[in-house]
Amino acid sequence: MRNNRAMTIVPHRVAVLAIDQVVGLDLGTPSQVFGTARTKDLRPLYTVDACTPGGRSVRSTAGYQVLPDHGLxxxxxxxxxxxxGIHGGPALTDGILDPEVAAALRAAHERGARIMSICTGAFVLAAAGLLDGRRATTHWAYADLFRRLYPAVDLDPDVxxxxxxxxLTSAGVAAGLDLCLHVIRTxxxxEVANRSARRCVVPPWRDGGQAQYIERPVPHRAGTGTAGTREWARQRLHEPVTLRDLAEHARMSVRTFTRHFRSETGLSPAQWLLQERTDHARLLLETTDLTVDQVAHRCGFGTAAALRQQLRQRIGVAPSAYRRAFHRHP
Incomplete structure (x- = not known):
């Protein structure tokens, strides 16, 4: 007989704190991404609600006002x-934050809540004193201003x-999606994070250390992209797929394929293949009882030693340690 109490899932509570000049896309990202995270029987794993100081309306940068159901x-x-993120206000221009908001953020952090920012939301966290002495990021275009206002923060605008x-802090726009998916994965x-990504129609994983932006993307005509070839390669991660194999599948020269591939993904084909193989290995370590050798072969690494080297390089742990931390039995 099943223990119904043991089967009960209490959703993780997420508060999205908006202040004046809030970026509309950033405001909607947490509810969109966390809202798709569900168990296999569709029970929600998170609840997401928005709030403002005093529950008052605030202006967004998208030309509308936000009137939430909650206050602080x-x-x-x-x-x-x-x-x-915000695109104006004293936290962004002068390093000053409403004392009520700063106190609420500090109190939440002190009692153990996880604190996250999207894009220039890092200015708010810094103004509240939560980033002093920490490594953090924000949108690359605001890096110089951030450093002037918050010199005590170890800013890295290249991730x-x-x-x-x-x-946790993230860069601009789509990086907020990456951060939310990273939290779900953690x-x-x-498996849950990949399902959420599929619902949101975004890549399931971009490494946090990946560069923020791609210089001078090359536009391509319909039908000349590499998406179909990337999906073809995903089905053959266990095989020794070469750059020439990829280019031939896409019916392009190696040079043209490489240019298109980098413009669409921000990575070289070799970097992308390594990332896909590593991510698939993580999934197998989490969701199966395959040996490390079997996982290595199924993901195209060939040997457990090669897989071990890549996992240590990417996330700093060995396959066995990763499995102990994240393995989930069906």
Missing amino acids: ELVEAADTVVVP LFIDSDDV DHGS
Whole structure:
């Protein structure tokens, strides 16, 4: 007989804290991404609600006002607090934050809540004093301003997101999606995160250390992209797929294929293949009882030693340690 109490899932509570000049896309990202994270029987793993100081309306940069259902009391009860980006206001221009907001963020952090920012939301966290002495990121275009206002923060504007355990920051726009998926992956594993990514129609994983932006993307005509070839390669990760194989499948020269591939993914074909193989290995370590040797062969690494080297390089742990931390039995 099943223990119904053991089967009960209490959703993780996420509060999205908006202040004046909030970026509309950033404001909607947490509810969209976390809202898709569900168990296989469709039970929600997160609840997401928005709040503002005093529950008052705030202006967005998208030409509308936001009137939430909650005030800062939501921050007091949340397990995770997300601060979207802003495109104006004293936190961005002068390093000054509403004392009520700063106190609420500091109190949440002190009681153990996870604190996250998207894009220039890092200015809000810095103004609250939560980033002093920490490594953090924000949108690359605001890096110089950020350094002038918050010199005590170790800013790295060349990455998509930074996970400092209890305080996480991300770069602009799509990097907020990456950070939310990273959190889902950390909380519930690759299988749940991949399903969320599929629902959101975004890549399931971009390494946080990946560069923020791609210089001078090359536009391509319909029918000349590499998406079909990338999917073809994903089905053959266990095979020794070469650059020439990829180019031939896409019916392009190697040079043209490489140019298109980098413009669409921000990675070289070799970097992308290595990332896909590593991510697939992580999924197999989390969701199967295959030996490390079997996982290595199924992902195209050939040997457990090669897989071990890549996992240590990417996430700093060996396959066995990763499995102990993240393995989930059906």
